[in-house]
Every structure is written in C-alpha cells, then in structure tokens.
Amino acid sequence: MKKSTTTIAILFAASMAAPAAISAGGYGAAGCGLGAIVFGSKPGMIQVLAATTNATFYSQTFGITTGTSECGGGVVKVQAEQKVYAYNNFGQLQKEIAQGRGERLQTLAYLMGCDAKAVDAFGAAAQKNYSAIFSDKSVDSDAMLERVRSAVQSDAAVASQCSAL
Structure with a gap:
C-alpha cells in the first residue's frame, strides 16, 4: 500500500x-x-x-x-493580411505574375505560408495560370488573390509547401 x-x-x-x-x-x-x-x-x-x-x-x-487571446496569428488574420497586400500591390503583382518572379510575388508566396524552397515554384505556378488569373479586364485584387490561391492549390507539389493557401 x-x-x-x-x-x-x-x-x-x-x-x-x-x-x-x-x-x-x-x-x-x-x-x-x-x-x-x-x-x-x-x-x-x-x-x-x-x-x-x-x-x-x-x-x-x-x-x-x-489570432486573438494570446494565440498569435490566426487564419482570419493571415487572410486579411493577404487581401491588404494584394490590394496595395495589385498592378505590380500582375506584372510579376506574368514574369513568374519578382519581389512582390515572392512576398505574396511568403504570406501564403510557402517555405523558401517553394517560392520559385509558386511563381511558376502563378505564371502558368496567368490567363486564368487575369481572364477578364474587370478582375480586382480579391479575385486575383483567389485565382492565385486556386492555381497554386492545383499544383500538389507547391501546395504541400505552402501552409496558408
């Protein structure tokens, strides 16, 4: 006992x-x-x-x-940061997506949770889908962001390296 x-x-x-x-x-x-x-x-x-x-x-x-109550960055906060970034950099992002590379596109990849190894592949996936992302002249930053997200998600190898799509 x-x-x-x-x-x-x-x-x-x-x-x-x-x-x-x-x-x-x-x-x-x-x-x-x-x-x-x-x-x-x-x-x-x-x-x-x-x-x-x-x-x-x-x-x-x-x-x-x-992302409140001492819990750091949450899904809502991350998506809001992505939206603000896409809005403020829309014109430059359109040019860089066409090229498949650039500083702002790289930053967007990081905001979407991509690790450093996936940044180039992120840019390539966005570039490959440029015509779908900017399919009409009335596309705005929100539509662009969703279409980039879809383009990257459709590439399983890239999507697996990006945690905030």
Missing part, C-alpha cells in the same frame, strides 16, 4: 512538472485563450483552471482562428 502511494505521488509530481517544462509561446501548459490571459503562464495547478476557462468559454478555438 505504501509503495503504491509513493508511486502515485511521484507520478503526480512528474505530471505537474512536465507541462511547465514544455510550455512555450508566452502561455502555460493550458495553451492560449482566455485562461492564458487571466491566469498567465504560472506553472502548477493554476493551469487546470486556465484549461477549464478555455474550455468553458471556447476561447482557445476562437483565439486560434482569429
């Missing part, structure tokens, strides 16, 4: 220490969300309260999607 109690105590202590050692991102073992804002990254049982708070208010899921 005494041996099993000692074993349980050791396992409990180890389980409480392990999450504190692996937590990162400025929040504790419970992860990002309202719990991270309220309770911070303090180790120990407080993380149970943080996790309960996250689960009760669904703040972690919302935070990951939107």
Whole structure:
C-alpha cells in the first residue's frame, strides 16, 4: 500500500512538472485563450483552471482562428493580411505574375505560408495560370488573390509547401 502511494505521488509530481517544462509561446501548459490571459503562464495547478476557462468559454478555438487571446496569428488574420497586400500591390503583382518572379510575388508566396524552397515554384505556378488569373479586364485584387490561391492549390507539389493557401 505504501509503495503504491509513493508511486502515485511521484507520478503526480512528474505530471505537474512536465507541462511547465514544455510550455512555450508566452502561455502555460493550458495553451492560449482566455485562461492564458487571466491566469498567465504560472506553472502548477493554476493551469487546470486556465484549461477549464478555455474550455468553458471556447476561447482557445476562437483565439486560434482569429489570432486573438494570446494565440498569435490566426487564419482570419493571415487572410486579411493577404487581401491588404494584394490590394496595395495589385498592378505590380500582375506584372510579376506574368514574369513568374519578382519581389512582390515572392512576398505574396511568403504570406501564403510557402517555405523558401517553394517560392520559385509558386511563381511558376502563378505564371502558368496567368490567363486564368487575369481572364477578364474587370478582375480586382480579391479575385486575383483567389485565382492565385486556386492555381497554386492545383499544383500538389507547391501546395504541400505552402501552409496558408
């Protein structure tokens, strides 16, 4: 009996220490969300309260999607950055897509989560689909962005290296 109690105590202590050692991102073992804002990254049982708070208010899921609640950049935030970038650089992007290379096209590839090895292939995929991307004269930056995204997604090798399409 005494041996099993000692074993349980050791396992409990180890389980409480392990999450504190692996937590990162400025929040504790419970992860990002309202719990991270309220309770911070303090180790120990407080993380149970943080996790309960996250689960009760669904703040972690919302935070990951939107990039709020200490959760960094979310899908909505990334797509908004892509839209603003495409709008502000529309004319130059049209020229660079025609060439299949250029500084602004490279930046668009990075905004779409492409790693450094995929940037040239991203440009080539966009260039190959230039006529589909700019199929009519009334195409705007939003349509261009969606068509570039579709063109890159249709190339499985490139799409696998771009995480924010």
